[in-house]
Amino acid sequence: MLLYALPRLSLENGPGWVFGFGVVWCLFAFLVIAAHLHFIIGVDEEKTKRLEAVRKAKLQQWQKKWSEETRVSQNS
Known part of the structure; x- marks a missing residue:
């Protein structure tokens, strides 16, 4: 999901709603990945x-x- 969505997120416009959504979405995705790795390890x-x-x-x-x-x- 991250590999598909990350290139499509617009993080270049600077501060704003779109940028904020992209940052929050990426942080959430990395948090999910970290939780899965924590369980697997x-x-x-x-x-x-x-x-x-x-x-x-x-x-x-x-x-x-x-x-x-x-x-x-x-x-x-």
């Missing part, structure tokens, strides 16, 4: 793995604390 995948490791560690701590409290209450 998998930047969020690494963050998700780290968060999952933290969740597992917290769950293990909670289970250990709960089992210790259960033992103490059973011994009383």
Whole structure:
């Protein structure tokens, strides 16, 4: 879409509505491309793995604390 539309946009007239539309349209197109590249590269995948490791560690701590409290209450 960018390759088709970019040559047809008029960015030569200087400040004005047409120029503003062209700039905003190009920025939006590049933003969409960047978002797709971000997803393809998998930047969020690494963050998700780290968060999952933290969740597992917290769950293990909670289970250990709960089992210790259960033992103490059973011994009383």
